[in-house]
Amino acid sequence: MKGKAKMKKVLAMVLALAMVFALCACGNGGNNGGDDANKGNSDNNGNEQAKDFYTDEIDVSGIDAQGKKIVYIAPSLDIEYWQWVEDGVRQACEEYGVSVEVYVSNNSAADQAENGETAVIQGADAIVLSPVSSDSCSTVLDACEDAGIPVTIAAIGSTADNYYAFISADDYTSGYDAGIYLCDQAKALGGDSIGVLALPMDRSNAKAKMAGLEKACEEKGITIAQTIQTSNLTVSESTDMCSDLLTANPDIKGIYCMYEQAGIAAIDVVDNMGVTGKISIVSSDGSPDSTKAIREGRLAGQVVQEAVGQGYWAAVMAFKAISGLDADAQVILTPEPLVTAANIDDEDVQAVLKLTYPASAGAY
Numbered sequence: 001m002k003g004k005a006k007m008k009k010v011l012a013m014v015l016a017l018a019m020v021f022a023l024c025a026c027g028n029g030g031n032n033g034g035d036d037a038n039k040g041n042s043d044n045n046g047n048e049q050a051k052d053f054y055t056d057e058i059d060v061s062g063i064d065a066q067g068k069k070i071v072y073i074a075p076s077l078d079i080e081y082w083q084w085v086e087d088g089v090r091q092a093c094e095e096y097g098v099s100v101e102v103y104v105s106n107n108s109a110a111d112q113a114e115n116g117e118t119a120v121i122q123g124a125d126a127i128v129l130s131p132v133s134s135d136s137c138s139t140v141l142d143a144c145e146d147a148g149i150p151v152t153i154a155a156i157g158s159t160a161d162n163y164y165a166f167i168s169a170d171d172y173t174s175g176y177d178a179g180i181y182l183c184d185q186a187k188a189l190g191g192d193s194i195g196v197l198a199l200p201m202d203r204s205n206a207k208a209k210m211a212g213l214e215k216a217c218e219e220k221g222i223t224i225a226q227t228i229q230t231s232n233l234t235v236s237e238s239t240d241m242c243s244d245l246l247t248a249n250p251d252i253k254g255i256y257c258m259y260e261q262a263g264i265a266a267i268d269v270v271d272n273m274g275v276t277g278k279i280s281i282v283s284s285d286g287s288p289d290s291t292k293a294i295r296e297g298r299l300a301g302q303v304v305q306e307a308v309g310q311g312y313w314a315a316v317m318a319f320k321a322i323s324g325l326d327a328d329a330q331v332i333l334t335p336e337p338l339v340t341a342a343n344i345d346d347e348d349v350q351a352v353l354k355l356t357y358p359a360s361a362g363a364y
Contacts, residue, residue, distance in 0.1 A: 053329035055167065055306075055313045065319035066097035068126070071119040072311075073103045073112060073140065075132040075156070079233055081260060081285060081307050082130060084357050085154055088311025089128055096319050107232075109136040116140030120147045126164075126318035127151045128311070134159050134204040150321035154314035155307070157204035165317040165327045167310045167334065171208035174303035174336035178282045179216025181301050181338055182254045185280035186222060191253025195245045196227040197238060197262035209258055209284070225249040230262065238265035246273065253279055260285035267298050286339070286353065288362025294341055306334040309355035 072089045074082045086102055093100040103119065105112035112132050119127050120143055127144055129151055131137045137158035144151045150164040157166055186194050196213070199206035210227075217224055226249055228241045238261045245255070246269065255270075257263040263283025270279050276298065283290055286304035293299035313334070317327060335352060343349050353364045 052170075052333055053331070054333050054335065055309060058313065058316065058328050058332065060316060060320075062325050063096065063316070063319045063323050065125070065322045067099075068319075068322050069099045069101070069124055070126045070128060070315065070318050070322075071101050071103060071115075071122070071124040072128045072130075072315075073105060073115045073119065074130050075105050075112070076107050077102075077104050079261065080287060080357070080361070081155075084307035084361070085130055085311035085314075087358050088308040088313075088355075089154075089315045090311075091308070092312045092315035092319070096316075098315075098319060100315075105132050107132050109133065109139070112136055113139035113143075116143050120144060120149060124149060125322050128154055128314045128318055129163075130154045131156050131158060133200065133202050135202060137163075150318065152314045152317045152321070154310045155205070155305075159204070161330070163330075164321045165314070165329070166331050167314040167317065168331055169205065169305050169310070170333045170336050171205045172212040174284065174305070174338075175209035175212025175214075176216045177212075177336075177338045178256060178284070178301065178303045179213040180220065181340070182256055182280060182282040183216055183220035183222040185282070185300055186252075186254035187220070189253040189278060189280060191251065192221070193223040193225040193249070193252045194254035194256060195225050195249055195252045197241050197245065197255065197257045197259075197266065198227050198229045199233075199258045200229055200231065206258060213256055222254075225252050230259065233259055233261055235261045235265050238262040239269055242266045242269040246270075246275075246279075255279060255281050257281065257283040259283075260287050260290065263290055263299060263302065264293075267293055271298070282338075286356040288357065288364075291339075291344070291353065291362070291364060294339060294344055297341065301338050301340040303336045303338050304352055304356045305336050306352060306355040308358055309334050309352075312355070 077083055103115035105115055109132055129140055134157050138160040141151055141160050141162045145162050153163050153166040228245055242265050255266050257266050266281045270276050280300045282300055283302045290302050337349055337352055339349055
C-alpha cells in the first residue's frame with residue numbers, strides 16, 4: 001500500500017589540470033531512497049520527503065504510562081471523522097490504563113489556544129491535538145513546550161514543528177492514486193477535465209492531496225476545471241458546492257472529493273441531476289455510507305483514511321513520550337489505499353477499513 005516512485009541521482013566529479021573527466025553514477029549509496037523512495041511522502045507543506053515511516057513499524061516496547069492522564073483536543077465533534085479519531089484515542093487509553101479528557105475547539109483557533117492552556121493548568125501528562133488549521137498549532141505547542149508537556153498531532157499537520165510526533169496520512173499518494181484512477185475514469189467517459197471539492201487549502205493535508213492530484217492530472221493530460229473549498233465540511237454546504245461545480249462546468253466527467261461529506265453530497269447531486277454513470281466520483285476518508293455506495297456502484301472509488309488508527313497511534317506515541325522514550329519518527333504515516341468495487345473485500349483493504357471507522361458505525 002505504500003506508493004513507490006523511482007528516484008535517480010547523478011553524481012558528477014570534475015578532475016582539473018590536464019584533463020576534464022565526468023563520472024556519473026546512478027543509484028549509488030548516496031541515493032535518498034532509490035527505488036524505495038515513496039512518491040507519496042509529503043511534509044507539512046505537501047513537499048516530497050525521502051523517507052517514510054508507517055504506523056505498523058512503531059515499537060511499543062517499554063511504554064509505561066499506566067495511571068497517567070492525557071487530553072485530546074478535537075477541532076470539532078460535529079462530524080463523524082473526529083468522533084472516530086476520539087474513539088481511537090479512547091481505545092489506546094483503555095488498553096494502556098491511561099485516563100483521557102476531551103476538549104473541543106469548535107473550529108476556533110482561539111478556543112483551541114484556550115483548550116491548550118486549560119490542559120496545561122489541569123496538569124495533563126501529554127496532549128493529543130487535532131488542530132483546527134495547520135497555522136493554528138503554535139499557541140498550543142509553545143505553551144506545552146514551556147510546561148514540559150509533550151504533544152502529538154493527529155490527522156492535520158502543523159506549520160510549527162515543536163511536537164513529539166505527528167500521525168499523518170500518506171496524503172500526497174492518496175491524491176495521486178485517486179487522481180490517476182479518476183483521470184482514467186474521466187477519459188473512459190469521453191472527458192478531459194474534472195472538478196474538485198476541496199478541504200480548506202490552509203491545511204497541510206489538503207495541500208498534499210492537491211499536489212498529488214495535480215501531478216496525476218499532469219501525467220494523464222486532464223485539466224482541473226474548478227476547485228471549490230469547503231468552510232464547514234457539512235453535506236449541506238457540499239451539496240451546494242457540487243451543484244455550483246456542475247452548473248459552471250457541465251462538461252466535466254469526474255469529481256474528486258477531498259473529504260467524506262463532499263463524496264456523499266456528490267453522489268446525491270449527480271443522482272438528482274440524472275447523470276449517474278456519466279460522471280465518475282472518487283472520494284476520501286471513508287464511512288459506512290461510502291462503503292455501501294462503492295458496493296452499489298454509485299461511488300467509483302475512495303482513498304480511505306484511518307481515523308480510528310490516527311487517534312489510536314497518536315495516543316500511543318503520547319504514551320511513549322510520557323515514558324521517556326524517543327519517537328520512532330516525527331512524522332508517521334497511516335496508509336490510504338484506494339478502495340474500489342474490485343478490491344473492497346481484499347483482506348488488507350478490510351483491515352484498513354476497520355481502522356477507518358468503528359464497527360459500531362456500520363458495515364464494512
